[in-house]
Amino acid sequence: MKTNHVKMLLSAMVVLLIAWGFSACSSNDSTPKVVKTDLIAAVAAANTLISTTHEGVGTGDYLKGSQAPLIAAIEQAQLVVDNTAATKAQVTAAIANLTAAVTTYQNNKITPIDPTNLVGQWTFDEIASATVGATVKDYSGNSHDGTIKAGPAGWGSGVPALTTDRYGNANKALLFDKGANIEIPYSTALNPATLSISAWVKLSEVRNNRFIGLHSWIGYKFEVQDANYPFATVGYSGGSYDRAAGAALTQNTWYHLVVTFTAGEMIFYINGVKDSKVQDATPEPAVSIAGDPYNLVLGEDFPADQYAATTANFDTDHKIPLDWGSYLHGSLDEVRIYKSVLTPTQVTSIYNAEKP
Numbered sequence: 001m002k003t004n005h006v007k008m009l010l011s012a013m014v015v016l017l018i019a020w021g022f023s024a025c026s027s028n029d030s031t032p033k034v035v036k037t038d039l040i041a042a043v044a045a046a047n048t049l050i051s052t053t054h055e056g057v058g059t060g061d062y063l064k065g066s067q068a069p070l071i072a073a074i075e076q077a078q079l080v081v082d083n084t085a086a087t088k089a090q091v092t093a094a095i096a097n098l099t100a101a102v103t104t105y106q107n108n109k110i111t112p113i114d115p116t117n118l119v120g121q122w123t124f125d126e127i128a129s130a131t132v133g134a135t136v137k138d139y140s141g142n143s144h145d146g147t148i149k150a151g152p153a154g155w156g157s158g159v160p161a162l163t164t165d166r167y168g169n170a171n172k173a174l175l176f177d178k179g180a181n182i183e184i185p186y187s188t189a190l191n192p193a194t195l196s197i198s199a200w201v202k203l204s205e206v207r208n209n210r211f212i213g214l215h216s217w218i219g220y221k222f223e224v225q226d227a228n229y230p231f232a233t234v235g236y237s238g239g240s241y242d243r244a245a246g247a248a249l250t251q252n253t254w255y256h257l258v259v260t261f262t263a264g265e266m267i268f269y270i271n272g273v274k275d276s277k278v279q280d281a282t283p284e285p286a287v288s289i290a291g292d293p294y295n296l297v298l299g300e301d302f303p304a305d306q307y308a309a310t311t312a313n314f315d316t317d318h319k320i321p322l323d324w325g326s327y328l329h330g331s332l333d334e335v336r337i338y339k340s341v342l343t344p345t346q347v348t349s350i351y352n353a354e355k356p
Contacts, residue, residue: 034088036081042098043081046074049102057123057334057354059112064167064356066108073101110353117340119189120144122182122298124174124333130162136182136298140336144184144296151179152304154322160299163331166200166254166356173333174299176211177204181299181327190214190296192339194262195234197222198350202254202331211328212335213301215294216320217242221301222259223326224249230268230275232259245270246277254331256351260341267341272351274344292318298335300327 050071055064080086080094112118121140127148128134136146151158158178165173174182184190191214199222203209206228213221217233217240225231228249233242245268249255258269268275295303301320308319334354342350 032088034086034091036086036091039077039091039095039098040081042095043074043077046070046077046098046102049105050074056125057110059110059115061110062105063108063110063353066105070101070105073098113346113350113353114338114340114342117338118142119192119337119339120184120296120335121337122146122335125172127162127171127174130160130174132159136184138184142189144187144190146182146184146296146298149181149183149304151181151300151327152307152322154307155179155327158327165331165333166202168356173200173331175204175331176299176328178329179300179304179327181297181304183303184296184298186214186293186295189339190337191219194339194341195220196258196260196336196338196340196342197232198256198258198334198336198338198342198347200254200256200333200354201249201328203228203249203251203329204331205329206251207329208326209328209330210301210326211330211332212296212298214296215292215318216301216325218292218318218320219294220261222257223301223328224257230257230259230270232261232266232268234261234266241266243268244277245275247275254333254356256354258342258347258350260347262341265341269344269347269351271355272348274347298332301325 050067053062055062055067077094077098080090118140120138120142122136123139124136126137130148132148132150134148136148138144148160156178158180160174160176160180160182162171163173163175164170197212199211201211201224203224206226208223208226210221210223218235220234222232225244230245231242233240243266247270256271260267294306297303302325306319307322307325308314311321313319314321
């Protein structure tokens with residue numbers, strides 16, 4: 001009897017030990033549940049950021065190409081969310097990677113360049129149809145909107161046409177020829193004593209391509225001369241001051257051109273780089289000619305319907321004869337005018353924000 005009793009006790013103990021062993025093994029081998037709440041929230045926030053922002057060149061837009069890395073980081077994070085076997089380390093790494101991508105994207109947001117001195121900015125992005133009379137919006141906030149107009153009959157009465165911009169986007173830039181132009185009502189704000197002009201230009205022909213002018217050399221004009229050298233003229237009380245850049249442009253290629261002017265200095269920039277040619281000093285800053293509030297023109301250098309037929313009255317009315325004027329045969333985009341002299345850093349910032 002005692003022997004059987006001992007055997008029964010031993011059997012019971014063996015069962016208990018086995019049960020305890022299974023329990024211990026189960027407890028030791030179990031993996032804590034991985035919490036993905038923070039990662040899911042981060043993915044949702046990043047998707048919202050992508051859906052509520054866009055790439056572009058305007059203030060508040062994000063640099064071209066900046067969304068792709070963030071989208072890739074979102075997709076990688078979503079793979080971890082969907083992976084039922086993902087570890088805590090993988091979740092933590094995915095959160096860190098996505099957070100870094102969001103920070104990088106937000107740092108690519110375009111901030112205003114010298115906003116207090118920005119006089120006018122015309123991007124042409126809003127134009128649905130380039131027809132005579134259509135409005136061209138000024139994005140500076142200063143309401144210097146322009147109007148599309150035909151060129152003089154003597155040049156063929158050209159009208160601006162929508163064309164592909166430097167990014168390859170259709171209908172986001174304007175092609176000018178035969179005097180096609182945009183006219184912007186005169187304002188003293190458009191004729192400052194210190195001046196910077198920024199524009200993207202693509203030449204279709206080697207000629208005297210004038211692409212912006214406020215009463216031409218009497219006020220100011222920016223152009224590319226016959227040999228494809230950027231050239232600018234600024235009027236002052238003693239006459240006019242003009243200089244050329246030291247590098248020629250290639251046809252059918254987009255360039256970012258900037259000229260800055262103040263008394264004693266004119267500087268050119270091509271694709272964000274300061275031109276190496278040293279300009280001579282000028283004695284006086286630009287000034288308005290009293291009684292001559294001629295409109296600012298993009299695509300040529302004087303209002304198309306006000307060119308004089310002859311030089312007979314020029315000394316009296318300062319109306320430029322058609323033979324003395326010129327126009328752009330090429331594409332134009334992203335024109336800016338500042339009442340300040342942009343620094344090299346500011347010019348480079350504009351170029352980096354707007355380059356393809």
